[in-house]
Amino acid sequence: MIKVHGYFRSSSAYRLRIALNLKGVKTDFTSVHLRKDGGQQKTPAFRALNPQALVPVVQEGDFRLTQSLAIIEWLDETQPGPKLMPEDPNLRAQVRAFAQVIACDVHPLQNLRVLDYLKANFEADQAALDAWCGRWIRDGLAACEALLEQGPEHPFCFGDHPSLADICLVPQVFSAARFGVDIADLQRINRISSACEALPAFAQAHPKNQPDRED
Amino acid sequence: MIKVHGYFRSSSAYRLRIALNLKGVKTDFTSVHLRKDGGQQKTPAFRALNPQALVPVVQEGDFRLTQSLAIIEWLDETQPGPKLMPEDPNLRAQVRAFAQVIACDVHPLQNLRVLDYLKANFEADQAALDAWCGRWIRDGLAACEALLEQGPEHPFCFGDHPSLADICLVPQVFSAARFGVDIADLQRINRISSACEALPAFAQAHPKNQPDRED
Structure with a gap:
């Protein structure tokens, strides 16, 4: 199952949630609180996932991917469900x-x-x-x-x-x-x-x- | 022939020039001076091409396209020459x-x-x-x-x-x-x-x- 690291208020994590819902893809979600503990996205563990210290990040096995637009096009190309990008x-x-x-x-x-x-x-x-x-x-x-x-x-x-x-x-x-x-x-x-x-x-x-x- | 509106110092116009050169695509270039005349990108004529008042913009017949990354992927999908995006x-x-x-x-x-x-x-x-x-x-x-x-x-x-x-x-x-x-x-x-x-x-x-x- 694809793992998603996100945060409820992040605009780019919100984009990814919409895309996952439209595609009907179930994921394993981890919340990264951007304001708690001085910003949970700034920990060494999270930076190892994403050197930019930003959400969202997805993981599938050893594969890690950042940047919401790249993630959404990747989902569209690799997952079943309605197409999010036009053919033309x-x-x-x-x-x-x-x-x-x-x-x-x-x-x-x-x-x-x-x-x-x-x-x-x-x-x-x-x-x-x-x-x-x-x-x-x-x-x-x-x-x-x-x-x-x-x-x-x-x-x-x-x-x-x-x-x-x-x-x-x-x-x-x-x-x-x-x-x-x-x-x-x-x-x-x-x-x-x-x-x-x-x-x-x-x-x-x-x-x-x-x-x-x-x- | 594809028309390109750009500016020598714009980082996104520079990206597009590299992509055009790699693909071997010849274009008809118009310079939009971002500092002269209060910014030539801010004229009504240019805003009709790109409401964002930013370079680069490409035109092919009635088709207009903005945003360098979108333009480069479009070139890669529609023009011959070496692929700029991996297949995998x-x-x-x-x-x-x-x-x-x-x-x-x-x-x-x-x-x-x-x-x-x-x-x-x-x-x-x-x-x-x-x-x-x-x-x-x-x-x-x-x-x-x-x-x-x-x-x-x-x-x-x-x-x-x-x-x-x-x-x-x-x-x-x-x-x-x-x-x-x-x-x-x-x-x-x-x-x-x-x-x-x-x-x-x-x-x-x-x-x-x-x-x-x-x-």
């Missing part, structure tokens, strides 16, 4: 690009280690951190909306079924709400995000439904 | 994960728009910006070195031929030098990076060899 190369590329807008240009800027650096080195208070996160989340999701508007409207981002694009979108919309970012005007994103959240695979992956959740 | 799903996943360490967790933090934000909102001077970039570049490349050390030693990151991993590594090593980050102790990275730079596909893609270069 052009459409597949657009799904990857959309996912990378979020995974490269939004999410890493709101990562815990980055916010800790801003607090420690730039004396950023909570209002400054919220403004920082808000800027990148708003810019990124507005770009996502514009990318969607370049194509025809579908029930999900790039078709009739959820793909890697939807898997990245929903946790980022959750983060937007968490940081108080107003995205009410991004109509396609709001409609698609609601359609996703109505599916059990997405609902069950929500941070509030995880065994390691905190209120 | 586990190895392919490791190549993607390595590339994403750089493309998600290092490069976006040293992006021009992020540095501009730090200057404008946190009064960051050049020393503070160098320390900021240095932290993420050093952490990221040290993690890359550790990921490489989890496997056997090869001429390139994950085998006998350059892959997407090497394509991401070389521009990031170039950025490390530019920001004065000491990575002399990262032995595999230095050896592989030198092996790559000895290949014409990498050498010809170097920022100093571009038509829009500046000294």
Whole structure:
């Protein structure tokens, strides 16, 4: 059975949970508390699994894999269940690009280690951190909306079924709400995000439904 | 012919040039000067191509694609020439994960728009910006070195031929030098990076060899 190391609130662990649910893959889950004990991801044992000291990580036998997008494409290529990547190369590329807008240009800027650096080195208070996160989340999701508007409207981002694009979108919309970012005007994103959240695979992956959740 | 919009110093445009050279794909290049005219990437015409206002962008007929990693995998899937992604799903996943360490967790933090934000909102001077970039570049490349050390030693990151991993590594090593980050102790990275730079596909893609270069 595949082992997953994650954390309920991590956006990238949330992506992976959605993908696992959509594929119907059962895993053996270990919670890595990112704030307890000075950060359980910083222990030598965890760094041996992932030198980046980030979640999620998967293990299958001797094989270890980091980075949520790489893990999700690997699952899609090696596990049965509905396909998370389109067959058409052009459409597949657009799904990857959309996912990378979020995974490269939004999410890493709101990562815990980055916010800790801003607090420690730039004396950023909570209002400054919220403004920082808000800027990148708003810019990124507005770009996502514009990318969607370049194509025809579908029930999900790039078709009739959820793909890697939807898997990245929903946790980022959750983060937007968490940081108080107003995205009410991004109509396609709001409609698609609601359609996703109505599916059990997405609902069950929500941070509030995880065994390691905190209120 | 594929149209490419890039800029000599952009790390992600540099990645794409290496990939195009390795594949032997000729393109029609347009330079988008990121600092001239208040940033040529911010014009309405360019934003219509890429709502993120970032390079690179490729166009083939009506098809437009952003995000360097998505573009490179698309080229690999649709163009002839040597394969940039391994056939084995586990190895392919490791190549993607390595590339994403750089493309998600290092490069976006040293992006021009992020540095501009730090200057404008946190009064960051050049020393503070160098320390900021240095932290993420050093952490990221040290993690890359550790990921490489989890496997056997090869001429390139994950085998006998350059892959997407090497394509991401070389521009990031170039950025490390530019920001004065000491990575002399990262032995595999230095050896592989030198092996790559000895290949014409990498050498010809170097920022100093571009038509829009500046000294």
